Structure formats: C-alpha cells, structure tokens
Amino acid sequence: MQMKAKIPNLTPLQRAQILGDPVLQSIPNAPVEVINALGGLHTLYSYSPRRLISLWDMIEFDIRNLLATLELLHAAKILAQEQFPEEGDAFENFVKNLMQRVNSLSQQARRLELIKTEGRCDDFADELLGICFSEGWNLTATSFDILPPQAIIREIDGIEKTVRDELEKKLFAFVPSAKAVFFEQEELFGKAVKDAATAELNGEIKAAGNCLAADLNTAAVFHLMRVAEHGLHALAIHLRAWPATRTSLEYSEWGEVLKAIRDVLNDRRNALPPGRGSAKEKEQRFYDGLLADLAYFLHDRNPVSHLRGHYEADEAVPIFRKVGDFIKRLPPRVPLK
Helix, strand or coil, X not given: CCCCCCCCCCCHXXXXXXXXXXXXXXXXXXXXXXXXXXXXXXXXXXXXXXXXXXXXXXXXXXHHHHHHHHHHHHHHHHHHHHCXXXXXXXXXXXXXXXXXXXXXXHXXXXXCCCHHHXXXXXXXXXXXXXHHHHHCCCCCCCHHHHCXXXXXXXXXXHHHHXXXXXXXXXXXXXXXXXXXCCCCCXXXXXXXXXXXXXXXXXXXXXXXXXXXXXXXXXXXXXXXXXXXXXXHHHHHHHCCCCCCCCCCHHHCCHHHHXXXXXXXXXXXXXXXXXXXXXXXHHHHHHHHHHHHHHHHHXXXXXXXXXXXXXXXXXXXXXXXXXXXXXXXXXXXXXXXX
C-alpha cells in the first residue's frame, strides 16, 4: 500500500487522542513509558508499571469481541468496495472508524499472541495515521491517489487471511457454564474465610476451584487436601496440641497431629462437669465434628499424595463441598492466621 507520509514514533497519547480512545492517566513515580506486556490487559494499552496478574488476565478470551471486530473491519472493506467516501466529514469518519477497528483487532491479537496479525494491524494503523497528520483531514480530490480503496481492500483481505492462518495454529480451552462458578473466584468458601485466611490458604482455595473448572479433578483434590491441612494446623495451634518442642507442623504427619488434637479433646472431655447441655460440652461437640472431618479427609489425603488416588468430577466436587464446609466452620473461633 503506497502512502504519502508515515508518522514514526507515535506515542500512546497521540494514538488515543486521534482515535478517541481513553487516555491512561500517568502514575506517580512510575518510570516513563515502562512497557509491561502483561500489565493492564483490561485496558487499551500496556504502558503501566509491572504488576501481578491473574490467571483470568492471562487466558480470558471473549470470542464475541473478536468476531464483532472482524465483522466491523469486513464492513469497512465492503464500504470501500461499494461506496468509498471521497472527501469531507464522511471521509474523515471513514478513516477514523477504520483506524479504531484496526487498532482494536491489534489489541486482541496481542492477547492471543497472533504476532503477525498484530504487526500487520499496527503497520496499517500507522500508515493511516500518517495520512491524517500529513493532510490534516483535508483530503478532497486527491483522496483516491493518497488512499485508494483498492489498497484498503487488499490490506483488509490480508489481515483477515493472517487472522485465519494464525488462529488455525492456536488451541483454546473451554470452561462450561456449570464449571465457570469455580473459575478464578476469590471467595469460593465465602467472604468470612477469605478475610480470615492467609494469602497462602486463599491461594490454595482458588487453585482448587481453577482445577475443577479445567476438569483437573485429581489436582483439585490435591489442593483441597492442602486447604484441609491448613485447617488441621490452625486447629492444633488453637488447642495448643502441638508444643513448640515437637517437630514443626509443616514437617509433621497428619496422623500424629490428629492424635495430639484427639488427646487434648479427650482430656477436656474428662474434665467436663457431670450433666448434659453445658457450654463446655457444646464446645466439645464442635471440636469433635472438626476432628471427624479431618479423619475423613485423611482417606483422600494419603492416596492423592502418593500416586494412588485418581478422581473424576463426581468425586472431586463432593470433596470440594466437604472441605468447604469444614474450613467455613473454623473462623472466628479457630483463627486461620
């Protein structure tokens, strides 16, 4: 495509002002134009300080946006074929809309790692912007010479073919609606657990949900057993069943910790006053219920940790619910931090 002028080194601010897109606000004390390919993926541009991103940021893909953008770009090609605006406001709007569509496709291509598509879109957008700057939108009788419709048609055809070729080499995962409730959720076991838990425990809960969403059911059970182990350690610390003189809890055996908790609870039971319905007796039943759950989890913890356990969805989901019920009963009586 032959153009009269091309503007090099166009800044994101210039792009946004011309295209009518949101302009990112500067961030105090941030390095000038630090490019973070993974930062700010839900914004138009990736010029932002480096930050942690979520699994959702990395793999979210909305097919509707891609299809809508491709349809709009195709519509621009049809317009160039059948009713190409030669001058005035109509031509200005045509070029602006075309740039916005090309730029939008470039952003989506970046997220999908469609490298050739992104590069081709960026080159096309820069050439269009070059025309705008050089001509000041005063394209009248020379419009066909500077921006011939045949060149636009060829360029859009090339972009569409490049998208098709690159998409054929990509693999996309699908999360069914029924499992989407597990995917990238911050409060799978409720806000009370999230607020009471450590970052490590919240990470295990979130990982378990993501594994269920991805049909990695054995991995989900593995993470759920780690969640239960956090609860086991919290209970042992709360009941003072594991003195500092013993091996660190992180290196202890489940069975040993369970026995230590059970011994403490038995001592408490023996110290209960005669009669039924006392507050201490109700408290004892609360701890006995937690202990029963932990003993139940031990039947899954050992197999999944030693290559003997394999779980399908109909087995993993009930374990997810059981562990959730257990961990939700701990705070605030049993601190998770």
